[in-house]
Amino acid sequence: MRAPRLRAAFAVAAVASLVVAGCAESDRDDSGSGSDKTLVFGAAGDAKVLDPTFASDGETFRVLRQMYEGLVRSEEGGTKPVAGLAESWSSDAAGLVWTFKLRKGVKFHDGTDFNGEAVCVNFNRWYNAKGLMQSPDVTAYWQDIFGGFAKNESDKLPESLFKSCSAPDAGTAVITISRVTSKFPAALMLPAFSISSPEALKKYNADGLGGTADSVTYPEYATGHPVGTGPFKFVKWDTANKSVELERNDAYYGEKAKVKKLIFKTISDVNARKQALKNGEIQGYDLVDPADIPGLKSDGFNILPRPAFNVLYLAINQSGPGKAATSNVKVRQAIAHAINREAIVKAKYPDGSSVAINFQPPGLEGYNDGVTKYEYSTEKAKQLLAEAGVTNLKLKFHYPTEVTRPYMPAPKDIYELIAADLTKAGITTEAVPLKWNPDYLNAVQTGADHDLHLLGWTGDYGDAYNFIGTFFDRQKDEWGFNNPTLFEAFKKADSEPDATKRTAQYKEINKQVMDFLPGVPIAHGPPSLVFNKSVSGIKASPLTDERFVTAEVK
Structure with a gap:
């Protein structure tokens, strides 16, 4: 289910590290390096959209977190907000004006620069949303955290928490909010507030929604051209075969992904996911049936329990x-x-x-x-x-x-x-x-x-x-x-x-x-992930924010 907001962050303890994986038969190559491998992960449900602005469910977030980043992110394996695209942040005495110091040398997947102006383009896009973008089912997280818009089209919408964004220089973004709230800035770790390439938003008509509030038709950007700054970049979304394929972003500013390709394959039935793991069709999956845990352990698979958050x-x-x-x-x-x-x-x-x-x-x-x-x-x-x-x-x-x-x-x-x-x-x-x-x-x-x-x-x-x-x-x-x-x-x-x-x-x-x-x-309940024993480097997250950038297939 769509999940939620901010405050004084609390770190959840007892997070297990993972040692996992194996490749699908088609990807086995014992003579090749681990960096040439493909990791296939079995998802319980389909991604719904590839534009974080419109995302609100865990399976979609899982995919988007590999391609996109926000100003703030959660600590690995915990819930505390830590530096993301912003290296640091501070507020004025009133708690209304927040200054974010941005990472330098970061580029979007399309080669354009990440900077303060790009941050403001994204926030102003959300704030100035019109028409279908004001539907609570379309921009659920904006409305949960920031409330309303520049011009509310429904009397049910409250005044917006967001007031303005400015970029004094390329390395700085200043966001002003209308009232003190425990939600800000920690809520910015939500994937819905990831920063997209302004050029790609414009090129692929990101705000061009069609249909009705009950049946929205999403534009090109949200279905086939997502562009973020993350360690993986988009290759294709095969809706017929229910899979999303990503590849390593070799221009990533941080530690590069250890696998070349990452595929999320939807297998909605938990028993089918288990069988696919045993057959080598996938190397891991989420939401393990508690009754299957003892058997999977005895078969040599690695179980990663999450804290019960x-x-x-x-x-x-x-x-x-x-x-x-x-x-x-x-x-x-x-x-x-x-x-x-x-x-x-x-x-x-x-x-x-x-x-x-x-x-x-x-x-x-x-x-x-x-x-x-x-x-x-x-x-x-x-x-x-x-x-x-x-x-x-x-x-x-x-x-x-x-x-x-x-x-x-x-x-x-x-x-x-x-x-x-x-x-x-x-x-x-x-x-x-x-x-x-x-x-x-x-x-x-x-x-x-x-x-x-x-x-x-x-x-x-x-x-x-x-x-x-x-x-x-x-x-x-x-x-x-x-x-x-x-x-x-x-x-x-x-x-x-x-x-x-x-x-x-x-x-x-x-x-x-x-x-x-x-x-x-x-x-x-502490849900669990499971991986083949030849994969290592993933840490279970209470927020389901597992980072595949660190996954390694031996």
């Missing part, structure tokens, strides 16, 4: 078909008590997973162990339903098909366990399985025909707001409630410049959320 939740829509019941907090409490989360984690999640009691993972600043907890109790659930005066409750329960997510290894199985628990408490469910993208996401995030659904989040950077703010900082169709007190608490915390005070405010917000109970946090 995610959350799966059951959302309860207070504006859905069953709103007469779901808008009653006692009914929501009954649902929470009815679910045996411990059993779900034990049955469907890998070692190191935990039951969620907040909508953010443990260890992240703002986490509150003192929130209201809802222990598993069918009898308590029945009691609360009786107190609410609710009988014969039937709810529409959506769950996704044809997908596995880092936080949701087996959607159908998890749905069935929860549905069985609810039935014991006297709540029947109508199953609504939908294909993940776009059917499921459209239905549960923008529609009103759902009562319950499964969704989750993998963090974009190390801050509480990136989790709980993404879900609950304003009125959203996914949850269907209006809670001005909660919304105001988020605004106050986001604008608090003192990190210690802000953390305390997030702790209090977590308590408010779990008392109000818009949904039920289910689990935090």
Whole structure:
């Protein structure tokens, strides 16, 4: 799922280094050097677009991160913001004017120079977006972080956080924002804020979107001519065979990639991915089925667990078909008590997973162990339903098909366990399985025909707001409630410049959320990658920001 924003960054520990790989049979060449090799990685889903501006999902981000860079990036294997295309940055005393000192000698893949002017071209492009580019599904991350545009075309859009960008010289970019926020500048590590070649944006009509908001047609730049500054550059996108091919950027300013070619091949079924790995068709893949881990280890493959920087939740829509019941907090409490989360984690999640009691993972600043907890109790659930005066409750329960997510290894199985628990408490469910993208996401995030659904989040950077703010900082169709007190608490915390005070405010917000109970946090799980044992040099990232530039095939 699309993931989220900024703040005082928190480094996640315990990240495993990888030793992996092997080539596909067609690429085996024991006499050649490792730098001539091809690495094929099995992706769980297709890339959706090749322009970072329009990207919002993890599989697309995985590809784009190899070709593009932003001013800020996450530390390797962690969540802390570190230097990217900007070597350093600082703000004025008011926290509104940010000066970025840029790397020198950097060129885009088309040979043009990266400089302060290029940075401003990109920011002004985002800020001055018009028409379809203002659709929340098209520029999701701009709107999540920066809000509105220079000229908002919808009264639902807020004032923009971005105010201006200037380039005093080639090595400097100055960005002015309209208010103090914990999101800036850490949110700039998001792939959506990668810097594209201004020349390529113009040449390939990057803003020339067609179609409608429900069915966007993307221009040449986004489908066949992406141009960034990263260690790999684009070769081709074979939509028929569901693969994206990249090649080493030999003009890269930093350490050059150790493999010549990098291919992301979509294999949506996890069992098919496993078989492709064993057959040598691919050298690694993501989202390993927890049940497969012992067998893969015994077969000599290398498992790279990520830290559990995610959350799966059951959302309860207070504006859905069953709103007469779901808008009653006692009914929501009954649902929470009815679910045996411990059993779900034990049955469907890998070692190191935990039951969620907040909508953010443990260890992240703002986490509150003192929130209201809802222990598993069918009898308590029945009691609360009786107190609410609710009988014969039937709810529409959506769950996704044809997908596995880092936080949701087996959607159908998890749905069935929860549905069985609810039935014991006297709540029947109508199953609504939908294909993940776009059917499921459209239905549960923008529609009103759902009562319950499964969704989750993998963090974009190390801050509480990136989790709980993404879900609950304003009125959203996914949850269907209006809670001005909660919304105001988020605004106050986001604008608090003192990190210690802000953390305390997030702790209090977590308590408010779990008392109000818009949904039920289910689990935090450490998803894993797997590689053939002849590949080395990759480090697992809690943000799924693995860097293939360091991958080496022996």
